Amino acid sequence: MKKIRVGVKYCGQCTPHIDGPSIIERVKDIDDRIVFVPWGASDKEVLLVISGCPTDCASRPAFDGPMLNVAGNFLERKRLPASRLPEAILKRIFGQFSKPRPDCNLGKETMEAPSNLKGKVALVTGSTKGIGRGIVGSLASAGADVVVVSRNQEDCNRVADEIKRHGNDALPVAADLTDLDAIEKLVEKTVRHYGRIDILVNNAGASLTKRAEEITEADWDRILNIDLKSVFFCAQIAGRQMIAQKSGKIINVASILGLVGDRQVLPYCVAKGGVIQMTKALALEWAKYNIQVNTICPGYVITPMNEADLKDEKIFNHIIRKIPMRRLGDVDDMVGAVNFLASQATNYMTGQSLVIDGGWTAE
Numbered sequence: 001m002k003k004i005r006v007g008v009k010y011c012g013q014c015t016p017h018i019d020g021p022s023i024i025e026r027v028k029d030i031d032d033r034i035v036f037v038p039w040g041a042s043d044k045e046v047l048l049v050i051s052g053c054p055t056d057c058a059s060r061p062a063f064d065g066p067m068l069n070v071a072g073n074f075l076e077r078k079r080l081p082a083s084r085l086p087e088a089i090l091k092r093i094f095g096q097f098s099k100p101r102p103d104c105n106l107g108k109e110t111m112e113a114p115s116n117l118k119g120k121v122a123l124v125t126g127s128t129k130g131i132g133r134g135i136v137g138s139l140a141s142a143g144a145d146v147v148v149v150s151r152n153q154e155d156c157n158r159v160a161d162e163i164k165r166h167g168n169d170a171l172p173v174a175a176d177l178t179d180l181d182a183i184e185k186l187v188e189k190t191v192r193h194y195g196r197i198d199i200l201v202n203n204a205g206a207s208l209t210k211r212a213e214e215i216t217e218a219d220w221d222r223i224l225n226i227d228l229k230s231v232f233f234c235a236q237i238a239g240r241q242m243i244a245q246k247s248g249k250i251i252n253v254a255s256i257l258g259l260v261g262d263r264q265v266l267p268y269c270v271a272k273g274g275v276i277q278m279t280k281a282l283a284l285e286w287a288k289y290n291i292q293v294n295t296i297c298p299g300y301v302i303t304p305m306n307e308a309d310l311k312d313e314k315i316f317n318h319i320i321r322k323i324p325m326r327r328l329g330d331v332d333d334m335v336g337a338v339n340f341l342a343s344q345a346t347n348y349m350t351g352q353s354l355v356i357d358g359g360w361t362a363e
C-alpha cells in the first residue's frame with residue numbers, strides 16, 4: 001500500500017502554536033495510508049502540509065502544494081487543483097478542521113469536568129452548534145441532565161441523541177428565543193420533564209459585520225433581540241422557577257466585545273455590553289434567592305457564527321495580531337469556565353465576568 005506523506009509543520013518560532021501531536025491526533029484515523037512527517041521544505045514527497053503556526057511565519061513559499069493552517073482550527077491558505085493527494089482524503093482532512101469535533105467534550109480527556117453536576121438540570125440555549133454545543137456536552141459529562149435548544153428541531157434531536165449515547169439524559173426543544181411565548185413554552189416543557197431548572201446558560205446569539213453608517217433598523221432589532229432581549233427574558237422566565245426553588249445558576253455568554261469596542265460590529269458590542277451590565281443588575285436583585293448570575297466573555301472562537309469572516313485573511317490577521325497568545329480560541333477553551341460557574345465552587349460569586357480571550361483585553 002503506497003503511503004501518503006503529510007507534513008506537519010513545527011516551526012517553534014512563534015509560541016504558543018498548535019503543536020504537531022495535537023494536529024496529528026485530530027486527523028490520524030482518517031486514512032491508514034497517511035503517514036505524518038515533520039515538514040522540511042526539501043521534502044518533495046509530501047502531498048499536504050498542515051501548519052499549526054498562528055502567523056504561518058516560516059518556510060511557506062517553499063511549498064507549492066495544498067497547505068492548511070489550523071491555528072485557530074482551520075484556514076485554507078492555498079489549494080492547488082493539481083494536488084496529487086486524493087480529493088476524498090483532502091476533503092476529509094479539511095472537514096476535520098472546519099467544524100467542531102462531533103464528540104466535542106463528550107467522553108474522554110476534554111471532559112475533565114471541574115464539578116460534579118449529577119442530579120442538576122441545565123438548559124443551554126443555542127446548544128446545537130459552536131460554543132453552545134461544547135457547553136452542553138461538557139455539562140452533561142459532569143453529570144447534568146441537559147435541555148438542548150435552537151430553532152431547528154432536527155439539530156436539537158441530533159445533539160440530544162449524541163448526549164444520550166454517552167449515558168446522560170437530554171431533552172431536545174426547538175424554540176426561537178426572540179419570541180417570548182416560545183421561551184415560556186421552553187421553560188414549561190423543561191419543568192414538566194425534569195421538575196426543575198438548576199442551570200441556565202444564555203448562549204444563543206448572532207453577529208453582524210457592517211459599517212455603522214449602513215446599519216438598518218432591521219439589523220439593529222435582529223442583533224439586539226437575540227443578543228440582549230432574549231437573554232433577559234430567558235433569565236426572567238427560567239428565573240421564576242429558580243426563585244421558587246430558592247437556588248439557581250445563570251451563566252450568560254457575552255463577549256470581549258462587551259468590554260472593548262471594535263470596528264463594524266456596533267450593535268453586537270452594544271448588546272454584549274448590555275449583557276455584562278444585566279448580569280450585575282440581576283445578580284444584585286436575585287442574590288436574596290440564592291441565584292448566582294455570572295458571565296463569560298469569550299474572545300474569538302472559530303464557530304459557524306464567524307467562520308466566513310475568519311476565512312478572510314485580512315480579518316484573520318487583524319484579529320490574530322491583537323491576541324497575545326497568537327491563536328484563536330477553541331470551543332474547548334470555553335467550557336471549563338462554564339462548568340466552574342455552574343458548580344458549587346461559585347456559590348459565593350455573583351455579578352462577575354470571566355474573560356477567556358488569550359490575553360486580548362489584558363493590554
Ligand SMILES: NC(=O)c1ccc[n+]([C@@H]2O[C@H](COP(=O)([O-])OP(=O)(O)OC[C@H]3O[C@@H](n4cnc5c(N)ncnc54)[C@H](OP(=O)(O)O)[C@@H]3O)[C@@H](O)[C@H]2O)c1
Pocket residue numbers: 125126127128129130131132149150151152155175176177178202203204205206226253254255256297298299300301302303304305306
Ligand atoms: N464565536 C466567537 O468568536 C464568539 C466570541 C464571543 C462571544 N460569542 C458568543 O457565544 C455565543 C455562541 O456563539 P457561537 O459562535 O457558538 O455561535 P453559532 O456557532 O452561530 O451558534 C449559535 C447557536 O445559537 C442558536 N440560535 C441562534 N439564533 C437563535 C434564536 N433566535 N433562537 C434560538 N437559538 C438560536 C443557533 O442555532 P439555530 O441557528 O439553528 O437556531 C446555534 O445553535 C453567542 O452568544 C456569541 O455571541 C462567540
